[in-house]
Amino acid sequence: MNMTHTSLRHLCLVLAALLLTPPGRAAQPADDDSNLPETLRRGYVGPIVGPADNSAYAHGTLGLIRPSYGRASLFVAWRVMHQPVGALARESHRRQGDWLHSGPVPAAGEDEIAAWLQARGTLTQQPPTVKPDYFRRGKLKVSGFGEIDVETGQCGPDAYAFATRTLRELGDDASLKDADRRTWIVGQDAVFARCAWTPGKTPAPPLPAPLPAGAPAKLKALYAYQHAAALFYGDDFTAARQEFDTIAAVPGHPMRAWATLGAVRCLVRDAEWDAAVDDAWTKRQLRGAAFNAAVAEPAARHNARIGAALKEFDIRAKAASADATLAPVHSAISYTARRALLQLAPAIPLRLAMNALDRADYNPYTMGALDLFQELYPRVSPDRPDGGLATALRQHAWFDFVATVQACADVSKASGTAVCDGEHAHAIERWQDTKDNAWLLATLMTARQPSAADVPAADAARAVAADRPEWTSLQLYAARVLRTQGRVADARAALDALAASTVVHKRDRALLEAKRNAL
Amino acid sequence: MSEPHARRRRVPPATACVVTGIVLLAAGLLAHVVRHRVPEGARGPASSAEVAASLTHGVAWIWPDSNGPRAAHGDASPYREAAVLVESLMLRAGGIEHGGRTQPLALPAGVRLVPVVHLEAAEDAPAEFTPAQRDAIVAAVRRQGGTAAAGAGLLQLDFEAPARQRDAYRKLVATVREALPAGVRLSVTVLAHWCAQGDWLDRLPVDEVVPMLYRLGPHADDWRRRFAQDDAGLARRCRGPALGFATNDPPPAALIARAARPYWFDEAAWSNPSRPPRHLVP
Numbered sequence: 001m002n003m004t005h006t007s008l009r010h011l012c013l014v015l016a017a018l019l020l021t022p023p024g025r026a027a028q029p030a031d032d033d034s035n036l037p038e039t040l041r042r043g044y045v046g047p048i049v050g051p052a053d054n055s056a057y058a059h060g061t062l063g064l065i066r067p068s069y070g071r072a073s074l075f076v077a078w079r080v081m082h083q084p085v086g087a088l089a090r091e092s093h094r095r096q097g098d099w100l101h102s103g104p105v106p107a108a109g110e111d112e113i114a115a116w117l118q119a120r121g122t123l124t125q126q127p128p129t130v131k132p133d134y135f136r137r138g139k140l141k142v143s144g145f146g147e148i149d150v151e152t153g154q155c156g157p158d159a160y161a162f163a164t165r166t167l168r169e170l171g172d173d174a175s176l177k178d179a180d181r182r183t184w185i186v187g188q189d190a191v192f193a194r195c196a197w198t199p200g201k202t203p204a205p206p207l208p209a210p211l212p213a214g215a216p217a218k219l220k221a222l223y224a225y226q227h228a229a230a231l232f233y234g235d236d237f238t239a240a241r242q243e244f245d246t247i248a249a250v251p252g253h254p255m256r257a258w259a260t261l262g263a264v265r266c267l268v269r270d271a272e273w274d275a276a277v278d279d280a281w282t283k284r285q286l287r288g289a290a291f292n293a294a295v296a297e298p299a300a301r302h303n304a305r306i307g308a309a310l311k312e313f314d315i316r317a318k319a320a321s322a323d324a325t326l327a328p329v330h331s332a333i334s335y336t337a338r339r340a341l342l343q344l345a346p347a348i349p350l351r352l353a354m355n356a357l358d359r360a361d362y363n364p365y366t367m368g369a370l371d372l373f374q375e376l377y378p379r380v381s382p383d384r385p386d387g388g389l390a391t392a393l394r395q396h397a398w399f400d401f402v403a404t405v406q407a408c409a410d411v412s413k414a415s416g417t418a419v420c421d422g423e424h425a426h427a428i429e430r431w432q433d434t435k436d437n438a439w440l441l442a443t444l445m446t447a448r449q450p451s452a453a454d455v456p457a458a459d460a461a462r463a464v465a466a467d468r469p470e471w472t473s474l475q476l477y478a479a480r481v482l483r484t485q486g487r488v489a490d491a492r493a494a495l496d497a498l499a500a501s502t503v504v505h506k507r508d509r510a511l512l513e514a515k516r517n518a519l
Numbered sequence: 520m521s522e523p524h525a526r527r528r529r530v531p532p533a534t535a536c537v538v539t540g541i542v543l544l545a546a547g548l549l550a551h552v553v554r555h556r557v558p559e560g561a562r563g564p565a566s567s568a569e570v571a572a573s574l575t576h577g578v579a580w581i582w583p584d585s586n587g588p589r590a591a592h593g594d595a596s597p598y599r600e601a602a603v604l605v606e607s608l609m610l611r612a613g614g615i616e617h618g619g620r621t622q623p624l625a626l627p628a629g630v631r632l633v634p635v636v637h638l639e640a641a642e643d644a645p646a647e648f649t650p651a652q653r654d655a656i657v658a659a660v661r662r663q664g665g666t667a668a669a670g671a672g673l674l675q676l677d678f679e680a681p682a683r684q685r686d687a688y689r690k691l692v693a694t695v696r697e698a699l700p701a702g703v704r705l706s707v708t709v710l711a712h713w714c715a716q717g718d719w720l721d722r723l724p725v726d727e728v729v730p731m732l733y734r735l736g737p738h739a740d741d742w743r744r745r746f747a748q749d750d751a752g753l754a755r756r757c758r759g760p761a762l763g764f765a766t767n768d769p770p771p772a773a774l775i776a777r778a779a780r781p782y783w784f785d786e787a788a789w790s791n792p793s794r795p796p797r798h799l800v801p
Contacts, residue, residue, distance in 0.1 A: 111614055111651060135617055140605065144626035145670065148605055148634065149662045153617050281795050282623065291795060379797045 052505035058365075060088040062469040064476055064508045067445055068409040071402050072374055075357060075364075078398040081438040081470045082360035093365040099349060099372050100338050102331075112160035119164045120188075122171075123181050130193035130205060132160065138198050155195035155233060162258075163188050166222070173218070180219050183211065187226040194233035204234040218254065221247075225255040228262060232269075241266035248316070257333060260316050264309050264340050273302040306344045313340055342376075350376040354396050384419075400430070401438055408446045420448050431457065437470050444477035450484045458482050462494060472503055476515070483519060492519050565772040570783070573764075574598050577781035578633065580763075583607075583620040585788035596627035600671050602782060604635045606659040608652075612643035615655050622793035632670030633706070634663040638678035646683045648691065656691065660698045667703045673727065674699060675706040689723065696724045706761070711735055711742050714757035721755045728756040729782055732774070733765035747774040 051057035051065075051073060058076050065077050080088060097103045113132045120128075136154040139147040167188075170181050187208035194205050208226045211219060228243035244266065247259035276298035280286045286294050317337050321330055341348050353372040356362055364370035384403070385393050394400040407423035410416050424446035431439035443457045450458075458481035461474035475494040482491035495516045498504055504512060565573075574588065579598040581587040588597045603624065609616035619637075626632065636659050648656070660674065667674040676695055680688035696705055704726035711730050713720060720728055735742045744750075747770075749758050760779035764770055767786050775781060794800075 140620055141623040142603070142626060142632065143624070144628060144630060145632050148603075148620075148666050150605060150619055150621070151617055151659075151662070152619075152621060157614060277795060277800060282793075292799065381798050382796065 052507040055093075058088070058093060059091060060086065060469050061503055063472055063503055063505045064511070065405075065441070065445070065470075065473040066409075067405050067407075069405075071377065071406075072370055074402040074405055075370065075373075075398055077470075078401050078438050079357075079360050079364070081436075081441070081468075085467050085469070091363060095368055096366050098368040099353070100335065100342065102334060102338070112157035112164070116160040116164045116167075119167050120185055123167075123178060124185055128189040128192065130189070130196065132192045133196040136196055136198055155192065159195075159229075160192075163192075170222075175218065176216060180216055183215070184219060184222055184226075187223055191226050191230045191233060194230055197234065199235055207231070207234075221254050225259060225262075228259065232262065232266060235269075235271075237266040237269050237271055257316065257320060257336075260313055261336050261340070264313055264344065267302075267306050267309050268343050270302055270305070273298050310340065310345055313337065346376045346379040350380050354393070354399065357398060358396055401442055404430075404442045405445050408448060411448055417448060420446055424448065428453070428457070437464060437468065437474070440464075441470050441473055441477070444474065444481060447477065447481055450481040452485060454481045455485055455487075458485075458490075462490070466497070466501075472498060472501060476512070479515060488519055492516070495519070563771060564769040565775050569772050569775060570764075570766055570769050571597065573775045573778070573781045574783050577778070577783055578602050579789070580604070580635070580782055580784040581624070582784075582788065583618075583622065584792055584794060585785070586622075586624060586791045586793045587626070588785070588789045589791050590627055596630050598627075598630060598783075600631045600633055601626055602633040602635050602675055604637050604677070605663055605666070606634075607637040607639070608655055608659060609639045609641060610644045610648065610652050611641040612645065615652055617655070620793075624793070632666065633673045633675055634666045634670065635675045635677050636660055636663055638676070638680075640678075640681050640684055644681075644684070647687050648684075653691065653694065657694060657698045660695050664698065664700045664703055668700050672702060673704045673706050675708065675727075675729070677708045679708075679710055685719075689719070692723050692725060708763060709757065711746070714753040715745075716754075718754055720757060723756070725756075727761050727780075728754075728759060729761045729763045730757045731763040731784075732770055733763070733768040733784065743770050743774050747771065747777055749777075 051063060051069070053061070053063070057063065057073070057080075060080050060083070062077055062080055065074070069077070098105055113134070116132065117128075132155075134153055134155055134157065135151040138150050138152060140150045142148055167181070167185070170176055170184060190206060190208040197205055207230045208223060211223050215223075224243065224247055228240050228247065231237075231240035231243060241263050244259040244262035247253050248256050248263060250256060253259070276295050280291050280294035284294070314337075317333050320333050338349070349372060353369045353376065356367075356369040357364055357373060362369070381389055381393065384390075384406070390403070394403055404423045404427050407416075408420040411420050424443070427439055427442035427446050430436070431443045440457055440460055443454065444461060447454045447457075458478040461478035464471050464474050475498045479491040479494040479498075482488075482494065495512065498512055499516065574597055575595075576599055578600040579588050579602065581601050581603045583604055587601055587603075590597050604620060606619040607617070609618070636656070638656065660676075663674055676692065678688065678691075692705075692707065699705060705724070706727035706729060707723065707725050708729045708731055709720060711732055714730050730746065732743060732746060745753060746757070746762065761782060762774070762778035762780075763782040763784065764775065764778075765784045765786060769775070
């Protein structure tokens, strides 16, 4: 995996430790699969991308595993196969938190704009000139039709919540007068006036008006931040970043940590990069290698900027964490660091999630590690990774198993058969090295055209104890090998045993019958 | 004109009664056999050609990550209408997340547009919508009402309302109906099993109900058979001309043929993504 930003290693280790630590809360009953990844939820089975009974599957009843299962389902199979029989039968799948929050997800409170207006109303009866809003109205071009009115998010709830919190802090600051606080509110109104502004037709609402020279120093410091924020919400990310950087460079500035975050957020809204992608993908309709070539240079600049920003952020986050006087904002800084990583460097939290999933005894549901993997994987890798990325990802044994088995999900094309056969050879090697039942299963599942070399695996599968969760699948795929190698009676015995088993879901009975009838 | 009549044989009434009875019995048996012994070929999934043929007179669901089905060079449009997800609202315990299409879209000539307002309820969303949530939904519908009027004259509400929000959903549909401009019809997508839960769908003030016949789970074949056979146990509105299918999970051709107004969804974004794959965008 091309995971740069090695300077962030320390931060990652800390975050990894937090990821692995579920909050100290009593486990909930294991009767709810609503927190399972989508591919494990009931009903998400057409075409077959998951097991017939997701809950039973995740609790250890694997039934017949197919190569067409999604990554999450195959991970769960791997995990179940590396547990003692029945170990997961009563495991809780109740979500208790997530990586981003490093614990329970905060309960939703009242609407953030309403809270802001209420806090604001304690100091001024004058309503804001422009009604605060989360959204910006715009037009979507549809050739062949015209334009469609749309809304897009511009100012998140966090922005209003932050303003409310800041105003409350100003209320506690004895160095300020109510007139100062009202001045700050006027500046903040100017910031939020830009939330609903749509670029193009009218000029952006005015920036916060400069303060008088004699204004208190703290008010001036807060004004500088408001000015940068107003530039940001007016889509002038270059100017906003410069101002955020200026603030962040001032030791002791009350908004220093937040300005660092603001600078990072400017990078996420990188206008140059967005324009390059839009030009190459939408306007010039470039695809594949042509697209990659067209965006290579702006991508390199974008990555360099993000790398530098994350490095700087890491330095400041560490300094803040080491500063006991900043203890009240430590958790906020940690949260901000995580958000920055999720947005700007998904490969890092992906690696953390995959590391956590390496441990078969780690509950992948409680803190959402499996969901995090599912969310981030498509942002880092194509469905089937190759080259150095594949090498890095496949160092995780479970992912190696997933990639191996999935290679044989679609062998309708010649290229598919070649990939499947290559993975079959890999599976045999892994099984012979490890004597692991998961690799035994992978060997048999990938035996597209079984040969005599597969017979030892088939015999080994027949010898596996019937109470093992993988026994069912092993018998099915072993029967295919035995049948093609002329051992029809053994194949029949395997399928008959399966037919008599209660763990084969009724969805899979038809497949089983077809296999038996084919003998 | 009189010749055929003159050539009819006169049949004694008792014989006619017996013959009629036999014919009716035979017809009934035949109908039963036809219903329950669908030929193997008709049970399997439709071919790609059959899917494409259905789409040419149907509606393509186009989600924000897609630019919709592409016509072969010089060919006519591969679909008749485009149901475009333009606004999406995630309803949460304490608020709403707003999303939807941001990428421009090009529709083939002659294709009519159906704006889709997509709703999702988060796990913590309350059983009743908050006033702010209701207002946001109605505002989205009003915004898109004009789009619908200029397009196919139809707006679609796509909401797999969880069971706890069933009452709220019914009220919402009525509110949405009132919010639409006169002349704009209202379509709703529904989960297949809703169709087997009494007649509540029949009482919805909508013009079109689109049962989604994909991702049906372990009992997919049963569900499809019921819809193909116009099972009387299904709500009347679910037995209309509109049915929703997915290209990667195509139903048997017989069921496709039942849909005079097929909607098609493509999980692979019609192989025509509106944005680069996310892993290509650093």
